[in-house]
Amino acid sequence: MSRDFGAFMLSMMLLPTLGLVVLVALIIAIRAGRRARAAICVAALLLAPMTYELSRRYADEAWFLVWSRAHEEMLRQAEGRDAIITRWDRWGTALTGGNDAYLIADSQDRSMTIEGAEAWRPRMELACPIVATMRLRPGVYLVATYDCPLDAPALAP
Structure with a gap:
């Protein structure tokens, strides 16, 4: 919810x-x-x-389409690297309820599953387990943690 x-x-x-x-x-x-x-x-x-x-x-996909038009430079900066692009405030409708959610870049493009996203997490040196993931486009995902904010800095806008 x-x-x-x-x-x-x-x-x-x-x-x-x-x-x-x-x-x-x-x-x-x-x-x-x-x-x-x-x-x-x-x-x-x-x-x-x-x-x-x-x-x-489909709210997250629709909001990502709108957001990506206004933040093309951030997405370009994240291409080919592992990064937290930004905290995703629009989350909560599709997968995870009130959990913390982030738009991430995965250089290996394997975060389609929770196991794949868990393989991404150590590369970023993050302690929080990932409980949900959604692919928005190649190399770009929404991931969620359960009541545990990710502590890595996001890309600068």
């Missing part, structure tokens, strides 16, 4: 309220004999949670 208060409000208050409102509208539409409105209500009931889940699942 995300640390973001907006995600909390959406998942705990807005979506259930939307579902209840659409369900009431569906019952009213069926009783009034308006099948087209009932179909729209059913579509809304199905689309709202599906859209929410898809946006949670």
Whole structure:
């Protein structure tokens, strides 16, 4: 789950309220004999949670695409070396909940799995174990630690 208060409000208050409102509208539409409105209500009931889940699942990839356009120089600096590029504040939606997450460069491009990321960690002389990883492009990954911030300096912006 995300640390973001907006995600909390959406998942705990807005979506259930939307579902209840659409369900009431569906019952009213069926009783009034308006099948087209009932179909729209059913579509809304199905689309709202599906859209929410898809946006949670692909949020990190989408934010990376936006972030990478604005930080091309940082990505160029990290090419071909092992480095922590930056702390990833947008993390928390896809893999790891409230864990600490980082955008990293892996010179060997093997951090697709936790085992591969664990092989990267000693090269950076980091003590924290990596609990999740996600490949964003060749040599660039999101990694997460469990309640243990990585202590290596990030690349300068």
